[in-house]
Amino acid sequence: MTPEENLLKLLRLKRHEQPPPGYFDDFVAEFRDRQRAELMQLSLREIIWERICDFLQPFQVPRLAYATVAAVAVAASVAIIARPSPQLSGGLASTRQPMSLTAPQPVMIGNSVPVSMASTSSPSVHYVLPTQPANYASPRSF
């Protein structure tokens, strides 16, 4: 017989194959055991994600919407973090700041920050007590 005929004969035999007796007696219990074992192998993240998907499924939200919302959140976070903070200049020579009646700007003299700069007409006021000492000597020479 040719290999093809042998294969056809084997398939005809398979069609009449039956499971052994008692195979279906504990089928439901064994199926549930297998299912529980597979569930135990899932990580917490996968379980939570599965529950979230099950919860959201009835709302018919398109999959693309999740990615869109997540991308917008990430972009907003990056924009907030990367926004430059206001700079304070150091040293006596570079303390000029644009004055504004609506938004008073602090002026740095030396290493301390003045109390306030209330308006364009009053001079800046600075209460002195620096955080760094006046001089840094070298211990390696005298």
Add this chain to the structure above:
Amino acid sequence: MLPRAASRFLSLSLLALAVVGAGQTARAADSTVADALSSQVRKVFEDRRSAVVKVRSSDSLGIRFGSGFFADPTGLIFTHAGIVIKADAVNVMFGGRDLPARVLVADERSGIAILKVDAPTSSIPIGDSGKVTMATPLILIGYPEDLDASPSFGIVGSLDKKHLGRYFSTTHIRANLPVSRGEGGAPVLNLDGEVVGILVGRVDAGAACHILPIRAAEKVRSDLVRFGELRPAWVGVEVEDAPEPLGGSTAKVGALNPETPASRSGLEPGDILLKIGSTPITTSEDVIDAAFFLTAGDNAEIEILRGGTKQSLSVRPALHPLARGQEMQATVLPDETLHLD
């Protein structure tokens, strides 16, 4: 004879009474100590506040405020150099008066300035900053921001030679004593009401502070009185760390700068430094304090260990190279007379 139960009850009662009494006594003692401390701080503040001043300076950039104090009755004031450096005008406010002041010297090395007003004043006696050790109680009297003079109390935490990895010009007192902006230049006193230091910096947000010992401030005043200018010294010695202490010191002469007093003094590389002037040397860091108290032009003795033998060499330091280019020098006229107490 009392029944056994009654005698037991009586003993327990007496014991309880003793315990309660001891507790009450301890609490009374604590409150007595606290009251005494509070009373002493209040007394020092009331006695010395008239000699503490508010310093105001102005220039094209704005107005600066700080604190200061009279060091003698002739109107000599110690304050913070940062208040008056490059100022166009300086005024001193005390006892309801507002007087112009002259800047005699503003020393960036020590961080203090000396002013003069033309008026007789009260003053704070000078104490001994050499006696200040860890946990010494301190009182500061200053003008925080735009508020009136007030006392602040704390204790010495440590004596620091450096901060944030960088060295001071001389050892500073670090006190756990709350300070505020505007109190730069304020006097720091001991419980006897003697000034032992000047507030020159705050640590972080102001829960602690760095204080220049009054001995260092007096060195600045001494130079001013003697020479009319500051005379920071320069010998020309490069210092290294010896691998192990010899004669109790690990400070070793590394090299001598050419054409400096060191090259003419007889010092040699490898000499172990034991004492410079009046300052004992045990590590290379001690050289900072020694150098601060040397005076250019004044002979100084340097004690060394060479080949196991102690020797004493005399050296006359020159003016520090950085001092020659300093803008901040005394502005005392030749006929001005300053008095040391």
